[in-house]
Amino acid sequence: MDKLVDFSSMSVEERRDWVSQSAGFTPEQQNLLRQEGGLSLETADSMIDNVIGTYALPIGVIRGMVVNGKEYLVPMVCEEPWVVSCAEKGAKLAAQCSGFHATYTGSIMISQIQITQVTSPHVACLKILEHKREILELANQADPVLISLGGGAFDVEAKPLDTEVGGMVITQLLVNTKDAMGANTVNTIAEKVAPLLAQITGGKAYLRILSNLAVHRLARVHVSVSEEVLGGSAVVEGILAAHAFAWNDPFRACTSNKGTMNGASPVACATGNDIRALEAGAHAYAARSGVYRPITCWERNYSGDLEGMIELPMAVGIVGGTTRTHPMAGLLLRMMHVESAAELGMVIAATGLAENLWTLRTLATGGLQAEFVPSLERRKET
Numbered sequence: 001m002d003k004l005v006d007f008s009s010m011s012v013e014e015r016r017d018w019v020s021q022s023a024g025f026t027p028e029q030q031n032l033l034r035q036e037g038g039l040s041l042e043t044a045d046s047m048i049d050n051v052i053g054t055y056a057l058p059i060g061v062i063r064g065m066v067v068n069g070k071e072y073l074v075p076m077v078c079e080e081p082w083v084v085s086c087a088e089k090g091a092k093l094a095a096q097c098s099g100f101h102a103t104y105t106g107s108i109m110i111s112q113i114q115i116t117q118v119t120s121p122h123v124a125c126l127k128i129l130e131h132k133r134e135i136l137e138l139a140n141q142a143d144p145v146l147i148s149l150g151g152g153a154f155d156v157e158a159k160p161l162d163t164e165v166g167g168m169v170i171t172q173l174l175v176n177t178k179d180a181m182g183a184n185t186v187n188t189i190a191e192k193v194a195p196l197l198a199q200i201t202g203g204k205a206y207l208r209i210l211s212n213l214a215v216h217r218l219a220r221v222h223v224s225v226s227e228e229v230l231g232g233s234a235v236v237e238g239i240l241a242a243h244a245f246a247w248n249d250p251f252r253a254c255t256s257n258k259g260t261m262n263g264a265s266p267v268a269c270a271t272g273n274d275i276r277a278l279e280a281g282a283h284a285y286a287a288r289s290g291v292y293r294p295i296t297c298w299e300r301n302y303s304g305d306l307e308g309m310i311e312l313p314m315a316v317g318i319v320g321g322t323t324r325t326h327p328m329a330g331l332l333l334r335m336m337h338v339e340s341a342a343e344l345g346m347v348i349a350a351t352g353l354a355e356n357l358w359t360l361r362t363l364a365t366g367g368l369q370a371e372f373v374p375s376l377e378r379r380k381e382t
């Protein structure tokens, strides 16, 4: 990684030129970057109901984010002053030690169909599995384009639930949504197969919707940072103590996860992805053991260096939805030069880990206010 130019001494226009050049933007794309807000009222009106205007937020960029050996420019849309700086500093530390190493389990979403009024839920589950092929065939009529791309529903699970209002059966279809986040497809599939499931079980279909707890769509990222790069043994100890605090206290785990998502969600937002889905998945995953825990983990290795990892559901896409309709989201996605939803997901998770790394380093060595407030004050004065 070359030494990064100092953004803080540059004007917004100079930063835009630098980013445009680095990202290889065409003159039209450069003009789009200059359009503050980047969203016409007409497009906004086509996106949601009852539109009365648009709402702009700052776009920041972090440089020097290295994931699986590739260097990324990562856009972040958020309002909190130190978030971009924390992620960039965390990325810089990681890049000094070979960067982030990431994997993705695949774009597998879960479609849930609830069947109630089932007298023998366990037997009903077996019957559903006996009809697996028929259910999948029907499900895969929902999105022929996805099938042509090699995606679609490929497995069926069924589980009985004993509830306050009686026995019910939950059928889960596993759907490979490829480069799309896939919510619409997965919901359409659920709606399509619900009558067949009701017929098979003799029950009544109610909810037909995706699950945001995307446990088959995980991004996993690992980073190793040497004690020297981090600033010494006491810094490593401070980060380990912070992690132990979060692991044992849900009040701290919640704040630590908020800080990690400070890195991940702004990238998801910049690229037109559904940040509420991402946040819901991350926090539910954090509580999967029955106790709410941090989504990152920090350990010391045999050499005394710090090892960090993150694992979280990553239901994001690079095609369709807001990515297509919001011109700025499309442009910022192009800036990243990612070729798949998997690649985007891994960079988003790595940004979360970078954010958490620098935040914990700061908290363990003095505090955010001490590190960032003086520069914020200076910025206000100029």
Ligand code: MEV
Residues within 6 Å of the ligand: 080, 255, 256, 257, 258, 259, 260, 262, 359, 360, 363, 368
């Ligand atoms: C503030 O947005 C996020 C932090 O509270 C995260 C943390 O405490 O780890 C600083």
